[in-house]
Amino acid sequence: MFKQLGLIGCGLMGGSFALALKEAGLVDKVIGYSKSPTTTDKARQLGVIDQVAESALLAVSGADIVLLAVPVAATDATLRAIRHLVTPATLFMDVGSTKRDVVDAVRRVLKERAPAFVPAHPIAGKEQAGVQHADAQLYRDRQVILTPIAQTDAGLVDKARAVWTAVGAHVQVMTPEAHDAAFAAVSHLPHLLAFAYMAGLLQQKDSEQFLALAGPGFRDFTRIAASDPAIWRDILIANREEVIKQSERFRGALGVLEKALQDCHGEALEALIQGVSQARSHWRLSSGARHN
Amino acid sequence: MFKQLGLIGCGLMGGSFALALKEAGLVDKVIGYSKSPTTTDKARQLGVIDQVAESALLAVSGADIVLLAVPVAATDATLRAIRHLVTPATLFMDVGSTKRDVVDAVRRVLKERAPAFVPAHPIAGKEQAGVQHADAQLYRDRQVILTPIAQTDAGLVDKARAVWTAVGAHVQVMTPEAHDAAFAAVSHLPHLLAFAYMAGLLQQKDSEQFLALAGPGFRDFTRIAASDPAIWRDILIANREEVIKQSERFRGALGVLEKALQDCHGEALEALIQGVSQARSHWRLSSGARHN
Known part of the structure; x- marks a missing residue:
């Protein structure tokens, strides 16, 4: 060829x-x-x-x-x-x-x-x-x-x-635009959130004791936080507009959950979790989607 | 016995x-x-x-x-x-x-x-x-x-x-207090964030196409979003004070990352990622910590 x-x-x-x-x-x-x-x-x-x-x-x-x-x-x-x-x-x-x-x-x-x-x-x-x-x-x-x-x-x-x-x-x-919007949503934002979560955790004086109690949920949730810093600096900056858009959307969704928590609104909270839990349970890795 | x-x-x-x-x-x-x-x-x-x-x-x-x-x-x-x-x-x-x-x-x-x-x-x-x-x-x-x-x-x-x-x-x-503070940090907050991330994603009209492109990073990051809604409703509400404290801390850390992105401040961003990436790479699941 x-x-x-x-x-x-x-x-x-x-x-x-x-x-x-x-x-x-x-x-x-x-x-x-x-x-x-x-x-x-x-x-x-x-x-x-x-x-x-x-x-x-x-x-x-x-x-x-x-x-x-x-x-x-x-x-x-x-x-x-x-x-x-x-x-x-x-x-x-x-x-x-x-x-x-x-x-x-x-x-x-x-x-x-x-x-x-x-x-x-x-x-x-x-x-x-x-x-x-x-x-x-x-x-x-x-x-x-x-x-x-x-x-x-x-x-x-x-x-x-x-x-x-x-x-x-x-x-x-x-199109390049559709590509960047999609990967901001399913790859770049999760990386940003995992980095932010770890950063927030490490700032705390008890972080070592906390980390000693962390289990498999933590392990999987934070795996991508161990990604290469230079590569992810470049990706996040190159796609920053889409990533920030996705992050704003995420903040909105987090706010809704926090509000339900603050109000002890169990029904609303359960309905929200029910929706995402079902969607996530039905999701399957596409043939070929093996990206980090 | x-x-x-x-x-x-x-x-x-x-x-x-x-x-x-x-x-x-x-x-x-x-x-x-x-x-x-x-x-x-x-x-x-x-x-x-x-x-x-x-x-x-x-x-x-x-x-x-x-x-x-x-x-x-x-x-x-x-x-x-x-x-x-x-x-x-x-x-x-x-x-x-x-x-x-x-x-x-x-x-x-x-x-x-x-x-x-x-x-x-x-x-x-x-x-x-x-x-x-x-x-x-x-x-x-x-x-x-x-x-x-x-x-x-x-x-x-x-x-x-x-x-x-x-x-x-x-x-x-x-103590019960130390327990709840630690698990808010390493288990309850990650669940809340995974729920919020999935909720934000599912709200978008292109979410189906996005999900079809999602890979193993997404898979691991969102695994806990498939957790039982009634159990997690109870856990999050029971520990809401600590969870909201952790969530505020997380929002602060996310804001710092977003600011570095918005300013295209590559050095600051890389330094931040470097810190969490190293910490996460060195973390090991404790003997016994097998919680979801």
Whole structure:
């Protein structure tokens, strides 16, 4: 399918993509670039990439497929570094968890070259980051959201869909706006709330004794509070408008529950809990939705 | 150790206690009472109880150990029903998730008979309620918090400790106030937040599409939102003062995070996440803390 993958960012997401393409026999050669030479060395030793590129631009040179797998805040600078080699002869994609900021950068930096770029968000991940955890199966049975814009080349969207499908993922197309609104609601806000909850707990002088009494409910509720600080700083800031909208909505719902509590209004409280408890009991993880 | 257990409430918690005592050879006979005759019939068929009592008072008659395993809101009425047979010759305990309301009811209803009652909170549970899920191992390696008051008989506290230890639990003694403050922080508030988060999500017209995109982070964060509405209505109302205090603290912490987001203050945001992420990564479930 492809001769050469240019991989920019050789971490868990990028490394897993390279391995998946290799395993599926979809690519002959992988050239990788990372900000840190230690990472590219490790990636080469592990057979994730075949050759180290000295720059992002050199990783693109000669590639017919390019994956940007860098933190979302680095998208702009990365696009600037490679834009001279961006043409629709090559499929360019990213793996960012937010999409409006990515398409803004694509429009701003790539301008008339924007059609070559197909924004993508594979809903996949692992607790541990780093190329040493790269896994050819990471995208199998996971959802991948593509968020093309008006000028995106339709042929490249089809190609992107084919690649992700070939590595076992289920592809959905959405607008960047719908994507960011949905993930603010089901992923970014829960992270913000888990961070806030832990912060409020840790401020208390008895927090150590409290934590010693915490059980499995606490464990599951706060698991996402252990997420990577730099990655979540970037995601929350990139999608801050939607996240703050969701947070306001949440505050409203919390206020209604608090009011029922303050008034000892048992019936209202039970009805509210009944509604959410039923909805949550019926919810099932979609085939593919395996995001952190 | 005991001749006869009087079990008031033959659900998961009570039924498991009866089975655990039987398995450990600590009791000769179990007499059970439940509000619903279907429950006692099932409990007898399953061998959880040996004999059905027609009332709570009759379950107490002749018992040298009595367990109240009823919803916390039913504590007062249950104590009224049995008070004439409450004497320190018998060990009386409950299993409620809140303790200030229980000791209030004990003082108010039992008065000079209060010394016979040792308030207890076994930190154990299962996703599914009901006597059919009763399990002799439910309390093994779990924490049990005893919250005696000034007038509680010290010999009965020792006896309570011995029983729970004999069924495999780890016993801690705390004041009812310290207990309720701690569980408001690590259990009741997370439930309130999970309920509020789900309520805010479900109000939105796109909630179905959003839910279809939700992944494992959402799954774990909202697991406790599927909890039993009547039980959680009672717990939250019984402990509302502490829960509202914790919720205010949480709102403060959320406000700080929102402010950092609104100001695009990446450094502050990352520092905040870094702190909670580290604390959460280092936290481990205590031996025994297996509460929902």
